[in-house]
Amino acid sequence: MRFPNYFADAEKGFRESRFVLFGVPYDETGSFRRGTKNAPYEIRQASWNFEPYDLLTGVDLHDVEIHDYGDLEIKAGDSRVEMKKEVKRFVRRVLEANKVPIIIGGEHTITVPVVETFAEVKKDFVVVALDAHLDFKDVYEDDPESHACVIRRVSEALGVENIAILGVRSGTRDEFKEGERLGLFYVNSFEIKQHGVKWAVGRVLRRFSGKKIYLTLDVDVIDPAYAPGVSTPEPFGISQFDVLECIKAFASHVIGMDVVEVCPPYDNGETSLLAAKIIRFAIGELWKQNP
Numbered sequence: 001m002r003f004p005n006y007f008a009d010a011e012k013g014f015r016e017s018r019f020v021l022f023g024v025p026y027d028e029t030g031s032f033r034r035g036t037k038n039a040p041y042e043i044r045q046a047s048w049n050f051e052p053y054d055l056l057t058g059v060d061l062h063d064v065e066i067h068d069y070g071d072l073e074i075k076a077g078d079s080r081v082e083m084k085k086e087v088k089r090f091v092r093r094v095l096e097a098n099k100v101p102i103i104i105g106g107e108h109t110i111t112v113p114v115v116e117t118f119a120e121v122k123k124d125f126v127v128v129a130l131d132a133h134l135d136f137k138d139v140y141e142d143d144p145e146s147h148a149c150v151i152r153r154v155s156e157a158l159g160v161e162n163i164a165i166l167g168v169r170s171g172t173r174d175e176f177k178e179g180e181r182l183g184l185f186y187v188n189s190f191e192i193k194q195h196g197v198k199w200a201v202g203r204v205l206r207r208f209s210g211k212k213i214y215l216t217l218d219v220d221v222i223d224p225a226y227a228p229g230v231s232t233p234e235p236f237g238i239s240q241f242d243v244l245e246c247i248k249a250f251a252s253h254v255i256g257m258d259v260v261e262v263c264p265p266y267d268n269g270e271t272s273l274l275a276a277k278i279i280r281f282a283i284g285e286l287w288k289q290n291p
Contacts, residue, residue: 002045003044003045003048004048005041005044005045005070006044006068006070007021007043007044007047007066007068007276007279008044008047008048008050008052008061009047009052009061009062009064009066009280010066010067010068011062011066012065012066012067013067014067014069014097014099015097016065016067017065017066017067017099018064018065018066018099018100018287019064019065019066019067019099019100019102019283019286019287020066020067020068020069020094020097020099020100020101020102021066021067021068021069021101021102021103021104021279022068022069022070022071022072022090022094022101022102022103022104023039023040023041023044023070023071023072023103023104023105023106024040024071024072024074024083024087024103024104024105024106024110025037025038025039025040025041025071025072025074025106026074026083026105026106026107026109026110027106027107027231028080028083028107028109029107029109029143029145029146029147030107030147030231032231032232033230033231033232033263033265033266034231034263034265035231035263035264035265035266036105036106036107036231036260036261036262036263037074037106038263038264038265039104039105039106039261039262039263039264039272039275040071040104040105040106041071042262042264042269042272043104043259043262043272043275043276043279044068044104044276045272046269046272046273046275046276047276047279047280049273049276050276050277050280054280054281054284056244056281057281057284057285057288058288059284059285059287059288061280061283061284064283064284064287066283067099069090072086072087072090073086074086074106080109080145083109083110083113084112084113084116085113087110087113087114087117088113088114088116088117091103091113091114091117091118092117092120092121095117095118095121095122095256096121100254100255100256100286101114101256101257102256102257102258102259102279102282102283103256103257103258103259103260104258104259104260104275104279105258105259105260105261105262106260107147107231107260107261108131108135108147108150108216108218108260108261109145109146109147109150110258110260111150111154111216111258111260112145112150112153112154112157114214114256114258115127115154115157115158115214116157118214118255118256119157119158122212122255124211124212125162125211125212125213125214125255126158126162126163126164126208126211126212126213126214127154127158127162127163127164127213127214127215127216128163128164128165128166128204128213128214128215128216128246128250129151129163129164129165129166129215129216129217129218130165130166130167130215130216130217130218130221130238130243130246131151131165131166131167131168131216131218131220131221132167132168132169132170132189132218132220132221132232132233132234132237133148133168133170133171133218133220133232133234134151134165134168134170134171134175134176134179134184134186135147135148135149135150135151135152135171135218136149136151136152136155136171136175136176136178136179136184137149137152137172137175138152138178147231147261151163151165151184155182155184160179160182160183160184161183162208163184163185164185164186164187164204164207164208165184165185165186165187166186166187166192166200166201166204166221166238166246167187167188167189167192167221167237167238167242168186168187168188168189169188169189169190169234169236169237170234185204185207187200187203187204189221189236189237189238190236192238192242193238197238197242197245197246198245198249200246201245201246201249201250202249204250205249205250208253210253211253212253212254212255213250213253213254213255214254214255214256214257215247215250215254215256215257215258216257216258216260217243217257217258217259217260217278218230218260218261219259219260219261219262219271219274219275220232220233220234220237220261221237221238221243222237222238222239222240222243222274223235223236223237223238223239224237226239226240226274227240227262227270227271227274228266228267228270228271229262229263229264229265229266229267229269229270229271229272230261230262230263230266230271231261231263232261240274240278243278244278244281247278247281247282247285248285251282251285251286251288251289251290252289252290254282254286257282259275259278259279262275
């Protein structure tokens with residue numbers, strides 16, 4: 001069955017909304033599995049499975065001012081320059097209207113122009129990434145703008161001291177050495193398993209001491225037993241419940257977020273369902289904690 005192609009319960013117009021969702025169907029640098037460009041559509045379709053009331057947050061999304069703009073016009077084969085220009089243009093519009101952007105990717109590359117625009121408009125904020133991969137390569141497959149270089153490019157826009165990554169369990173030896181040399185803060189998934197996710201988020205909150213947060217969720221941070229449909233699955237991940245705990249802990253500081261790297265061709269819709277539910281939870285938690 002086909003449902004309306006907008007996120008369920010996103011019934012408001014742009015002007016009266018508080019949260020603005022939009023999709024960026026871009027996957028031009030995928031190196032293992034392609035298909036993240038299909039995720040915005042599939043996640044929207046999956047969102048119609050759920051009741052508007054969320055038991056965990058106690059929020060009914062009918063009470064929340066949400067607008068779904070649709071997808072930005074990213075055509076197959078568009079240059080990175082065109083993609084970045086379109087993303088930056090629309091993110092600036094959302095921020096200048098004092099709204100909270102919720103972005104559905106697409107591959108993780110889309111986070112870079114988003115953060116660059118936040119840095120121009122919002123200034124004082126940090127980036128918290130939930131990701132299986134360090135993504136701190138300077139170049140990957142001769143491409144400095146690969147999905148494997150996202151955190152490196154973000155660090156150039158924001159400063160490495162303003163980044164934290166949770167759930168990491170993959171990267172090259174040189175990548176980790178370079179990150180540690182430059183002071184990149186991360187907590188790996190094995191530490192989270194040992195000490196608990198509340199310990200991990202506590203470290204982040206103490207490190208950034210009340211600063212505003214842009215949250216980027218690469219869904220491959222979740223163990224592939226629960227999120228198989230991602231571009232670069234990595235075993236020994238954190239759980240979907242850990243992700244909810246992270247969002248809940250950071251929500252009062254979050255000024256925008258993205259959900260990226262869902263790859264619908266590689267499962268039967270389970271990961272799109274999970275991503276849609278996480279987005280719904282995040283909107284409810286942000287709305288509740290920021291009255």
